[in-house]
Amino acid sequence: MHEGRRGVIAWGTYLPFRRLDRSEIAKVIGRGGGRGTRTVASFDEDPTTMAVEAARRALATTPAVPDVVMFGSVTPAYADRTNATALHAALRLPVTSLALDVGQSPRSVMASMLLATCGQGTSMITSGDIRFGLAASAEEANGGDAGAAIIVGEDTPETPVVAEIVGTASRTAEFIDRWRSPGEAHSKVWDEKFSGATYTPLAQAALADALVAAGIEADNIAAAAVSAPTARMAKIIGAKLGVSRIVDDFAASVGQCGAAQPGLLLAHLLEQSSPGDHVALVSAADGADAMIFRVTDAASTRNRAPTVQTQSEQGAPVPYARFLTWRGTLTVDPPRRPEPQRVSSTAAARSTEWKFGLIASLDDETGAVHMPPLRVSADGERTDAMSGQPMADIGATIATFTVDRVAYSPSPPIVFAVVDFDGGGRLPVELCDCDEDEVRIGARVEMTFRRLHAIDGIPNYFWKARLARG
Amino acid sequence: MASHGIKDKIAIIGVGCTRFVENWDAGLDDLIISAADAAYESAGVDKADVDAYWFGTAQGGMSGITMARPLQLQNKPVTRVENYCATGSEALRQAAYAVASGAYDVAMALGAEKTKDSGFQGLNAAPPPNDGTARSLTAAAMYSMVAPAYCEKFDVDPADMRHAMARVAEKNHYNGARNPLAQFQREVSIETICASPKIAGDLGVFDCAGVADGAAAVIICRAEDAHKYCDNPLYIKALSFIAGNGSGLTDPDYDYTTFPEIAECALDAYAQAGIDDPSSSIAMAEVHDCFTITELVLMEDLGFSPRGTAWSHMLDGRFDLDGEVAVNPDGGLKSFGHPVGASGLRMIYEAWLQLRGEAPADRQVAAVAEGKTMAMTHNLGGYPGEMVSFIAIVGTELS
Numbered sequence: 001m002h003e004g005r006r007g008v009i010a011w012g013t014y015l016p017f018r019r020l021d022r023s024e025i026a027k028v029i030g031r032g033g034g035r036g037t038r039t040v041a042s043f044d045e046d047p048t049t050m051a052v053e054a055a056r057r058a059l060a061t062t063p064a065v066p067d068v069v070m071f072g073s074v075t076p077a078y079a080d081r082t083n084a085t086a087l088h089a090a091l092r093l094p095v096t097s098l099a100l101d102v103g104q105s106p107r108s109v110m111a112s113m114l115l116a117t118c119g120q121g122t123s124m125i126t127s128g129d130i131r132f133g134l135a136a137s138a139e140e141a142n143g144g145d146a147g148a149a150i151i152v153g154e155d156t157p158e159t160p161v162v163a164e165i166v167g168t169a170s171r172t173a174e175f176i177d178r179w180r181s182p183g184e185a186h187s188k189v190w191d192e193k194f195s196g197a198t199y200t201p202l203a204q205a206a207l208a209d210a211l212v213a214a215g216i217e218a219d220n221i222a223a224a225a226v227s228a229p230t231a232r233m234a235k236i237i238g239a240k241l242g243v244s245r246i247v248d249d250f251a252a253s254v255g256q257c258g259a260a261q262p263g264l265l266l267a268h269l270l271e272q273s274s275p276g277d278h279v280a281l282v283s284a285a286d287g288a289d290a291m292i293f294r295v296t297d298a299a300s301t302r303n304r305a306p307t308v309q310t311q312s313e314q315g316a317p318v319p320y321a322r323f324l325t326w327r328g329t330l331t332v333d334p335p336r337r338p339e340p341q342r343v344s345s346t347a348a349a350r351s352t353e354w355k356f357g358l359i360a361s362l363d364d365e366t367g368a369v370h371m372p373p374l375r376v377s378a379d380g381e382r383t384d385a386m387s388g389q390p391m392a393d394i395g396a397t398i399a400t401f402t403v404d405r406v407a408y409s410p411s412p413p414i415v416f417a418v419v420d421f422d423g424g425g426r427l428p429v430e431l432c433d434c435d436e437d438e439v440r441i442g443a444r445v446e447m448t449f450r451r452l453h454a455i456d457g458i459p460n461y462f463w464k465a466r467l468a469r470g
Numbered sequence: 471m472a473s474h475g476i477k478d479k480i481a482i483i484g485v486g487c488t489r490f491v492e493n494w495d496a497g498l499d500d501l502i503i504s505a506a507d508a509a510y511e512s513a514g515v516d517k518a519d520v521d522a523y524w525f526g527t528a529q530g531g532m533s534g535i536t537m538a539r540p541l542q543l544q545n546k547p548v549t550r551v552e553n554y555c556a557t558g559s560e561a562l563r564q565a566a567y568a569v570a571s572g573a574y575d576v577a578m579a580l581g582a583e584k585t586k587d588s589g590f591q592g593l594n595a596a597p598p599p600n601d602g603t604a605r606s607l608t609a610a611a612m613y614s615m616v617a618p619a620y621c622e623k624f625d626v627d628p629a630d631m632r633h634a635m636a637r638v639a640e641k642n643h644y645n646g647a648r649n650p651l652a653q654f655q656r657e658v659s660i661e662t663i664c665a666s667p668k669i670a671g672d673l674g675v676f677d678c679a680g681v682a683d684g685a686a687a688v689i690i691c692r693a694e695d696a697h698k699y700c701d702n703p704l705y706i707k708a709l710s711f712i713a714g715n716g717s718g719l720t721d722p723d724y725d726y727t728t729f730p731e732i733a734e735c736a737l738d739a740y741a742q743a744g745i746d747d748p749s750s751s752i753a754m755a756e757v758h759d760c761f762t763i764t765e766l767v768l769m770e771d772l773g774f775s776p777r778g779t780a781w782s783h784m785l786d787g788r789f790d791l792d793g794e795v796a797v798n799p800d801g802g803l804k805s806f807g808h809p810v811g812a813s814g815l816r817m818i819y820e821a822w823l824q825l826r827g828e829a830p831a832d833r834q835v836a837a838v839a840e841g842k843t844m845a846m847t848h849n850l851g852g853y854p855g856e857m858v859s860f861i862a863i864v865g866t867e868l869s
Contacts, residue, residue, distance in 0.1 A: 136860070158604070198819075206687075295536065335591070336588050336589070336590050336591045337591060337592070337594070337608070338588070338590055338596075340602070340606055341597065341599065341600070342601035343600075343601065344599035344600055344601065344602075345789070347598075347599055347600050347601040347602075348601040348602060350601070351601040351603065354601075354603065355601050355602070355603050370720050372603065372718055374720075378715075378717060378720075378721070379823050380715075382844075384778070398723070398724075399726075400615040400618060400619045400726050401618075401670060402611045402612075402615045402670050402671035403608075403668075403670060404607050404608055404611035404612040404669075404670045405668060405669055405670060406591060406592060406608045406610065406611075406616075406669050406670065407606060407607050407608045407611060407670075408606065413748075414607065414611070416605070416607055416611060418615065418726070420722040425722070426720050426721060426722045426724075427720075428605055428719055428855075429605070430605070441618070441622070452602065461600040461602075462602060462603045
């Protein structure tokens with residue numbers, strides 16, 4: 001360990017399960033689309049849930065407990081309240097941890113990482129985004145959905161720094177390359193050639209300054225990642241940085257993931273690096289920011305979360321029409337069943353530990369696990385003789401299941417199972433990210449934080465189970 | 471724990487039942503008036519002769535006023551009760567205890583439900599404000615998890631189970647086709663039932679109870695007073711009720727092949743009635759066939775079939791009109807329809823007709839003609855793992 005050394009301690013990324021084949025777009029609309037795939041958040045995911053999944057993966061690799069958790073998204077679930085508090089609750093972080101949102105642009109997330117590396121304590125910078133646009137637009141085809149979480153802090157024996165920050169620099173510029181007014185559904189973009197021409201010198205200058213701060217030359221950079229508003233711009237900028245290797249930005253399989261892009265690419269950059277490497281993350285967004293890291297020996301012993309590369313090669317297709325319904329572009333006739341009610345704020349506040357943290361009650365005497373938590377033991381004999389038992393990270397097995405073709409769902413039918421947790425506890429729960437013919441009694445599942453629906457502007461966050469796909 | 475029951479203390483002296491149907495022309499008030507008037511007439515009493523009322527409705531309205539207003543009852547105690555799908559039966563249970571206690575001489579239990587004004591499919595509950603974590607499946611989905619678990623546990627070929635479930639629907643439609651008050655008065659073939667569109671799991675449309683509007687009523691008095699009103703009353707032999715504690719939803723040992731609340735409730739009912747062997751004592755049972763698979767499992771939980779055998783007994787015809795125990799001779803929820811608050815009392819209505827030999831000739835229960843004198847009515851409400859159970863046993867003879 002090195003006194004005062006700061007940098008990245010851990011990271012986690014989350015790519016949703018579904019993929020849209022871009023060639024499907026033109027088959028329906030007559031134009032648009034392109035080659036390759038993009039990631040698609042399911043109907044029950046939003047930037048918050050994807051950031052939670054990424055953060056869970058990050059926290060699983062380190063004992064670090066963030067003092068600060070930040071969340072950035074271009075498409076946040078809430079406008080006039082903090083989204084990061086839902087993450088804070090779902091991650092069961094201490095009440096003393098500060099949870100806050102950073103601004104609604106990719107730059108906010110990049111800047112948060114940059115500031116955190118220069119700051120104090122342990123910070124987790126999370127991001128999540130759902131990128132889409134009008135049918136057949138470039139935004140729709142080339143955008144991607146993802147979550148990312150980067151934990152930054154000081155080097156300690158328990159939380160060794162994996163990538164030490166050795167230089168940062170920024171350039172700020174006021175020009176309009178993409179924009180969206182509050183309340184609008186879709187972002188708009190200016191001439192990409194103008195944006196590329198404007199961003200390239202800013203990025204070059206930021207990287208040059210960061211290299212000076214790090215005391216190294218561009219030749220010393222083993223690899224760089226470039227986060228830019230579009231893959232084309234990233235390619236233009238990357239070619240002009242004078243760095244020998246630019247890592248894949250997954251334009252062909254994932255897409256450009258908005259506010260999640262800098263975190264996603266930093267994770268990939270570190271996953272591609274070896275101890276001793278210098279690596280650079282360059283972000284072009286409302287100016288340019290550059291961060292240079294030196295990868296430490298701790299990287300070789302790190303317990304890794306699923307890599308971006310691995311996740312990019314997984315997943316299953318979603319038909320274009322279903323993608324459109326998930327994004328609200330295409331409205332389909334709902335089942336003739338009542339919609340759920342708005343979540344009660346007061347009831348939800350009382351059950352935060354259960355609803356967000358998936359904390360069951362564990363009978364201190366019998367060891368029985370109760371989901372949802374009970375105050376009275378199952379034999380009725382003892383009151384309040386229970387301990388909290390977090391269940392979110394415990395695997396479970398399907399005891400029985402069904403498919404409900406009539407019940408209300410934003411995306412029918414509901415695939416539903418009764419699952420039994422390893423070590424005790426049973427929960428009847430909705431399954432997600434699966435086709436109904438994949439489900440079997442005895443199949444293994446894992447819990448995932450989801451948005452069941454949103455009524456009256458209140459997202460109803462709770463947990464679902466997904467098939468463990470190894 | 472004591473459950474003494476009130477065997478032979480209460481007599482049923484009159485019944486009334488509307489047709490159960492999608493009744494676009496009648497509101498809840500009209501249904502209440504029709505059932506009440508039919509019951510007054512059946513018992514030969516005036517409105518003023520009934521001292522107290524218990525009104526069961528799951529979602530039709532709040533308080534006893536929902537019944538007192540349409541009937542314009544004059545300063546009568548009216549209690550609204552709700553206990554899921556056992557709501558109508560709960561009204562009878564409370565009325566029976568009140569009369570047995572001596573608090574009143576004559577009481578009416580009336581259940582009514584106007585299910586078809588919502589515009590939605592199936593039955594719908596309006597939960598209180600909540601934290602949004604409760605599951606929101608249809609009842610069909612919750613019950614559909616039983617059949618696969620049953621097949622696995624008892625090594626039953628799913629095709630045989632599918633056939634047995636279809637036999638439940640076929641039987642109940644056969645019976646309902648001979649019932650002028652039933653919602654669906656036509657027979658349906660096994661082939662049609664098996665080919666019906668799936669609602670949830672392997673349950674198709676024809677595996678699900680009809681959803682109807684309707685009302686039914688029962689008038690009771692103490693057994694010693696019965697012959698003031700009626701030459702051939704029915705006597706209440708048992709009233710048993712259990713509210714489950716939801717343990718099946720959280721206990722990994724619950725295997726979805728039985729409804730433990732029902733089995734416990736049945737033991738209590740048989741003890742109250744002094745019945746050792748239900749199949750040899752009970753002529754007919756109106757049971758809560760909300761779904762075909764439910765009726766199959768109930769045959770085992772109620773003790774009519776050993777575990778793992780109800781499906782074959784159903785195929786063998788043991789529960790047909792001429793079987794050992796006729797089950798749902800009026801068509802059941804499946805064919806008669808299910809206006810939630812009314813169903814339990816509709817079952818008493820059928821027991822009244824059958825045990826007194828007043829059922830239409832083409833759906834008379836053979837076991838009654840052969841000398842059995844007792845009938846069961848049964849409701850459950852809720853879901854596998856978390857349900858309420860009600861059982862009544864009534865008979866024509868005092869013991």
